Amino acid sequence: MKLVGQPIALPNFCLGTNMIARFASTSLLALALAACATAPAPELAATAPAPVAAPGAAPLAQLVDQVSIPYESFTLANGLTTLVHTDRKSPVVGVTLYYRVGSKNEPRGRTGFAHLFEHLMFGGSENVENFDIPLEAAGSTSTNGSTWYDRTNYVETVPTGALDRALMMEADRMGHLLGAVTQDKLDKQRGVVQNEKRQGDNQPYGLVEYAIGDGLLPVGHPYRHSTIGSMADLDAASLSDVRAWFRDNYAPNNVVLALAGDIDTATARAKVEKWFGDIPRGPEVQQVEAPVVSLSAPVTREMTDQVPVTRISRVWTGPGINDADAPALAVGLYILGGLASSRLDNQLVRGDELAVRVSAGNQQHEKLSFLQADLDVKPGIDRAAAEAAFEKVIGDFVATGPTADEVVRAATQIVSGQIGALEEVGGFGGKGATLAEGLLYSDDPANYKKQLEAIAALTPAQVRDAMQRWLTRPPLKLAVVPGTRTEDGAKMGGWGDEDTLPAPAPDARKPAPPIAKSPPIAIPPVADVGELTFPAIERATLSNGIPVQLARRTAIPKVIVDLRFDAGYAADGAARAGVHSLMVKALEEGTTTRDATRIAEDQERLGADISTGTSLDYDDVILSALSANLAPSLDLMADIVLNPAFRPDDVARLKNQRLADISQQLASPQGLAARALAPLVYGPDHPYGTVGALGTTAAVSQVTAEGLATEARRWLRPDTARITVVGDVAMAELLPQLERAFGKWTAPEGAAPAKNLTAPTPSGQKRLVVIDRPNSPQSVIYAGHLLPVTGRTAGLESLDLANEVLGDGFLSRLNLLIREEKGWSYGVRTGVTAPQGQRLFTLSAPVQSDRTGDSIALILDAMSQFAGGGKGVDATEFNRVTDGNIRGLPNRFQTNAQVLRALLDLQARGRPDDYYTKLPETYRAVKTGAIDTAARTYLGGDDLTIVVVGDRKVIDGQLAKLGLPITYLPVDTGVSSGE
Template identity: 40%
Template sequence: MRLSKTLTAMAVATVLLGGCQATAQQSQANNAAVVQQQNLPDVDISYESFTLDNGLRVVVHEDRKAPIVAVNVWYGVGSKDESQGQTGFAHLFEHLMFNGTENYDDEYFGPFERAGATDMNGTTNNDRTNYFQNVPTPALDMALWMESDRMGHLLGAVTQAKLDEQRGVVQNEKRQGEAQPYGRVFGFLAEQTFPEGHPYSWSVIGSMEDLNAASLDDVHQWFNDYYGAANAVVVLAGDIDVETAKAKMNKYFGDIDAGKPLKKIESWVAKREGTKRATMEDNVPAPRLYKLWNTAEMGTADSDYLGLLVDILASGKNSRLYQRLVYDEQIASMVSGFNYERVLAGQFFIIADAKPGVDMDRIEAIIDEEVAKIIAEGPTAEELARTKFSTVAGFVRGAERIGGFGGKSDILAAGEVYHGDPGFYEQSMEHLKTATPAKVQAAAERWLSDGAFVLNVVPQPNYTTIEGQADRSELPEVGELPQLDLPELTTFTLSNGLEVALAERHDVPTVQMRLVIDSGYASDFGGKVGTASYTMSMLREGTATRDSLELSKELESLGTNLYASASLDNSTVSMDALVTNLEPSLDIMADILMNPAFSEEEIERKRGLWIENIKKEKAQPTAQAFRVLPQLIFGDNHAYSVPFTGSGTEASINSLTREDLVDHANTWLRPDMSRLVIVGATTEAEIKPLLEAYLGDWENPAAAAPEKQFTAVAPQQEARVYLIDQPGTPQSTIIAGHLAPSSNVDNAEAIDVMNTILGGSFTSRLNMNLREDKGWSYGARSSWYSAEEAGMMLATAPVQTDKTKESIQEILKELNGYLGDNPASDDELAKVVANKTAKLPGAYETKSALLGSIVSTLEKGKDMTWLESYGQRVRALEVDTIRDTADDVLRPNALTWVIIGDLSLIEDDVRSLNLGTVTKLDSNGNPL
């Protein structure tokens, strides 16, 4: 593969373009970038492909690092293949594909949950529909049997009842999306920016009218038209070779019919002339500007150039529009952009949120200035080099995974379906390599100079099939699953007392680390809520020697991700760096930790954005509930009685001073309250000297280490109801919770499994009831929100407004039944145990997953042996234990209900349930 060589040459050439015009400081930065990009890591997505006699295309990528296989099935059909009056069919059919087949007429997820599948889902977009999952190697036959069964043996199981059920689920998905702030925008933009009849002029999810009109015959015809073997691609990536793949694919898929010859539009670029404007009114927290142009289709050089351009203009702190609108003039709280690549045509988006009182025309004028400047002058060589390298670093990280969104199987499938070439990503890299400021400038001039919105036939080969080889009378059994085998954990202590834990993982040349500090939101108790989060966020806003923009630019040039944040019980500084750039990355990490500037200017700049974010939280129903629910459950005098978003309140954030932030950092950010956990391509001998050099000078203050203060909290003894009005919303958001044990209890596995049966998985009781049986919700869940001192047990269900009362009754029915005449069953326990244990070998494929589990294990005072024995502990659980755990933990008669919706439509119904005292709250959680 040519990736590393071409990108190295590209990076060097690009940086040299601007050398004669650079200042000494810029020249030094550019020279550093050259050195960094010459060390660009090599990522080789090797593959072999073949086509079955029936036209089914198969791509195989061998990666033996974990005993798992990614199965990624793409069909060349999306919403662009629909017709007006039948919109939403592609997405509706994706849902139906999970509801059973002629030979397995049951929920599709069941066998996969038992086998420990991960990264499992199905998605639809304008151009394709895909279905994917990662399975342990012994489960591959099962997965291929299931995927081939729904490709070749589906229609007999698609009944009117299933159509009606999934139609309801999809319509609730549509309602849920449109209930979010700005949730109606993209459907409107599709109608307004593409000509009538263009396949992109309607949304993927379709219209309510078309979904209601969909008949069973229509749905069956859709399958016959588009779901033939010749219109599909299967990618197998991971613990497999091509010979094995050929045998298995012929066995399971070789007898499936090729399907109908298809007529497909290949390109319809809808370039516009003139400027068109529209205004939409909606329930949103801030005015937002969308400016877009119709542009070149996916796979073209111009599309790739525009992808680079949008990053330079509107992506991240170093983008021109962020610096103008958010940083310098401070008239916008957010600016972003993206190049929306699709097969027939593209679109170039710039989006900005106005701060209160700011005229939208002023923001648009600055956007126009910067676009005009790019068209006239092009980007600088430094901007282009930095953006290229950041893009490649993101590609390297995505290619660590075999499956899921952006993994290697996804990359190969996209290349084959969209371009007829699994390795098409190399063509995109070639465009990246040859991009120059002049080429990007020319693309901008071609596509962004006008047309803003302020919104071939070939005979089908003679395919044949082979005689069916797979036994369709029963599902293949999953073979013996491999045991979990994690890397050893090496621990050592730095000279300043900082504990370090290292797990080596040498698959791709990156190192991830997380500094965990015992503080978090809980450390705000007795002070100003939001202080911990604000302080940690300020670490990235400049040091004594690097200002905020310099810091961000340097990290981007290194391809390093560096974040500082707080959670309920901890504060963290996390870093993900390429091995070649580990030392300069550590230098920056140490600098932000030990030398934060806490610039008054940056504090004030962030304050306005922070307040705007709090307003957005209040406009989003689930986030709003998580702002008010903790105080209702923990009471007023508890360290956890704070918004679980961590953002604090407008009043507390407005009162924060620089001294508050400095005091928090000096009090809580210290080595003796911290642990550094590292996972990556390094050894103790390599990393310890670097840590001593950069973190060894981090000293403890003279004062004794502080401790978080926790007060006793008594469980609520009776039910209470709190209502928050959101007029006009098409959904109600129901959250019910009560106090629960902490994460450190001895029976944590039993609580987790008990919750999973109730509402913690797709096939759990709550979701099967409200989504699959009733069709009232896109998804209902329960969760054990476990923390260091105590936890919450929550049931969450966004539901259609006219089913609010009935949904509450169903939630209570499930909870009371779980404790009464319908307790956890042996079959439910066996399914959950199988799922939780079978997926373990593949659960730690990525460094981030392994890092998170090690951090959690060490925080509990446990070791790697304990982590590796998780499966044994879960397998030892008995159904009586799960039932007893439910009796001990669940208290449906003492729930605190927070219900957010249009009270003019739901309040009387909720009150008629007589659940308990009803109190109406404002958006801040204050009683009305």
């Protein structure tokens, strides 16, 4: 898989669905709903009374009218259906293909095969040696694929001039794949997928998905086994399986192609006919029976795992996407546990304080859905009491239903989210995917509109009745409790009858008969890419001196406002780690006139989202608002910033949640590694030498409400603030609204505080730092060293490009070596931070435990070879990171959020307004020698601190062979250096 965990476009109403993709971090977590109620329900009005609306808020029906994706369609003689949506705002086209086959189509003994095949589709076809290289060189972004129960999809967003190349390559692997699939490719991708499975299984609560399928569905049900499959079945996949799967499922008549962006139907028809027209029709994908199953009685299962707190879940199956109850269930479960003001949050987190986290959601699929609610028990609380309260909240909600105001708030948030999704033409959540899923699942590309209209028209009675139909049935009662993990994820995820029937024998790896290849087809060239159009930046200043920047974009009726302070969790220092970020988080907990629930409700009525965050150098309060509701949304944002209450009860609750978050981080191998690295490389005296934003248990435990109020007064000041705005608003309209909201804010007396970013750091040294995590099927390698430059050092584009060559991207050397060639990892990444102070090079690599030492040795050797060992950047790499980046620039600014990030980066790094428009010229001026020099200067491994989190019983002997000094750290890495 190439990517995981991104929400599908709204037709599914997944509210957080995780799919299995080709490249990304794996988090196999099913969202949820729950309920058990038998009490008679009171009558609710068939028509919802008008809710209390926020002053100035736009009506919901008006918002729904703004969601529109016009399209045309045509079908070739071979059955390939194409949907075309024209959007000329940027010179790019989103290419999206949906194949009507997923894991529900897999037979016994071949679980995980649809996803494994998706990986193979990127390994090259008869006329394309590697799918990624030509596309990334052409400027494609989001070159990816994913697999889920009902479908497999492939996505790329390309410059308009590269559309022929993208279509030729998609057609080549649709019509001419098998001649290029070898046993070696199958074996390597098998290893990658198995490491993807290990990576997911290795997380806290990582085995829950398997337990849900086992508990709710009978053996043989198409939705019972996981999309990732079982290790035994992956081992058994053979070349004959690959060929049969391709011939049975990957014909054009089983495909929906969506082209969205700088394209029209006439142009699309000619190009699609040219590249796909000669591919023959194949057999239709066989429909499978996948009925919704109701348990005859509750099923109870308890799992022991290396987790910090007990998680309680209630799970049911639900109806498929086209069932009349699907919209009502989506809204009902959103109200139960998805909204910030959800029933579970209000009563169990903020109310009785029995939980540190709750959630509920509807994981929607074509034939059925998984309805689930989760509760993480607050440490020190009796589990039985928390569980009883959990069931009571669900039961009461199912019995009585929501209020009219709750229904409108939930619907407004959903519609606002879909308006935001209209910005992207491609990718997993863009307009192309929305149209394709509507056609694939509902025989209507515009099904998204019908779903939104249905949601906007829902009454409380309809939501209540749907909840009662589905959540009064017996649930799966699942609990994951802290302890030693006793179940083996490698044996989970399969068909379910492995205890009575033997697992399939591993493929004998016998050579398969050769396949005759088709006549060669040349990969089309890429047309020139036009000049990048970056929005003009307008500037103003509020009467109190706060600078304002605006980039106006009118593609969608939304606005993003960022209020940024020069602060960040570097303000803490090691001794106070976590205090500052806790203060920033506490802003959301209440003002002098609103509590946290009121803040959440007011946002929901407006279709707005206000979030606070702390990075290393900055604090940000970010508002995403509908243009029609900007003024009242800004008023709410100002209240949160200017009038924080820091009530003792709220602070105490927030502290408990933060302590639980720290425990969760300490239970995660990635979290352990991340906490350890910065203190080791920056040292205890530097502001950056902390364990991260969450902080330490010791520091957080000492926090008081008065202390947070003092922290806020010290750092959140108008003279350290700036406002950056992107979206559909003119400066003449924006400035008076900002002035009313923030213009009267005055700075306290005295100079603003400052961080000492020139504090000394320890000398770098090549060393291993090991943290023991028993029962880990993978080791997490997280390494880094300091660079002799700061985030504001100019002229380091050659360093950025060298880092891309080494480890930043799918085609980077380290990822191709450790993942694609060796099959030991799901992915390797390197990065170079760009803070105000000294920059840090980082490397992350989750690898299978028995290859930990080998992986480190290969990584160090590859770094050495690049940094002066005779293996400088080659022509293919150079073209990819220069011309590819130039061609891909339009892709980087499709959304308001992308433009906002760019503006903030310009500010943070002191770059001119025209930096991005001149970036092509800058890249063209970079020569291979400059990239090699940057690698030699910055990317060697001679002073690399290498943190390894893994099972010492497995890895100690491997690490000893590396001949490096080794330090062992305790699991609680709230330390500044090794001991």
